[in-house]
Amino acid sequence: PELQVSLFLMFLFIYLFTILGNMGLIMLIRIVAQLHTPMYFFPSNLAFIDIFYCSTVMPKALENFQSNQRSIFFVGCFVQIECFLLGSMQSAIPYSVVVSQKVCNWLGVMPYAIGFTNSLISVCVISSLAFCYSNAFGTEMVIFVLAGFTLLSSLLITVTYITIISAILKNQSAPGRQKAFSTCTSHLTGVTIFCGSLIFTYLQLDNTSSLIHAQLASVFYTTVIPMLNLLIYSVRNKDVKNALLRVIHRKLFP
Structure with missing residues (x-):
């Protein structure tokens, strides 16, 4: 209880930073012609998903920090489940600079x-259960298979990075390699933390200690990862920073 105010302020800052930052990134990519490339098409989609993803849980969490009645409506719980699963595909959005716009759209x-x-399948099978004392083994298996498919699909992005690294080693000069590896490392770090926290959550045993660990892991993929993605694709991106400075300069000195 003595940490409620501090936690509220910390999570409020993270949420506002994530929402405003990702909205700003989307607007910047839309209004700056130089960023209308496949390289920035995917980060703009990722920013949209991160806004949607963290908004699934953060407003309710902030409310709970300021209330002694920490409950959620049954329908609200199902909405959160669906939004979580929908957002969990965010790390499967590939990163590419050499494909056509049509391929990018697909x-x-x-x-x-x-x-x-x-998420639709998950919500359908879960909603068919009785609220209490229901045999959930079949439903758990369905969720487990879907979760495994989602994680494997997300991990396929590793193939993309292997291809990029191979191309870098073959074609880039030493300074170019250093710059490219710096970019890939930051991207891969975000993907690793996201997928790692999800795997950790799903592989936990069913006991109180594991539940606490799973709750801590969920903080990473619902709050930290959306903020980390923003830092990777904006603060660490020279083109985005330069585009932002040009926009600010035009607004201040038309």
Whole structure:
């Protein structure tokens, strides 16, 4: 209880930073012609998903920090489940600079389609259970298979990075390699933390200690990862920073 105010302020800052930052990134990519490339098409989609993803849980969490009645409506719980699963495909959005806009559109649609199908099946099977004392083994197996499919689909991004690293080693000069590896490392770090926290959550045993660990892990993939993605694709991106400075300069000195 003595940490409620501090936690509220900390999570409020993270939430506002994530929401405003990702909205700003989307607007910047839309209004700056130089960023209308496949390289920034996917980060703009990722920013949209991160806004949607963290908004699933953060407002309710902030409310709970300021209340002694920490409850959620049954329908609200199901909405959170669906939004979680829909957002869990975010790390499957690939990163590419050499594909056509048509291919980009298809690659951008895939995570939404897979996430929506996944969440729809999950909610349907869970909603068929009785509220208490129901045999949930079959439902647990369905959820486990869907979760495994989601994680494997997300981990396929590793193939993309292997291809990129191979191309870097073959074609880039030493300074170019250093710059490219720096970019890939930051991207791969975000993906690893996201997938690692999800795997840790799903592989936990069913006991109180594991539940606490799972709750801590969930903080990473619902709050830290959306903020980390923003830092990777904006603060650490020279093109985005330069575009932002140009926009600010034009607004201040038209």
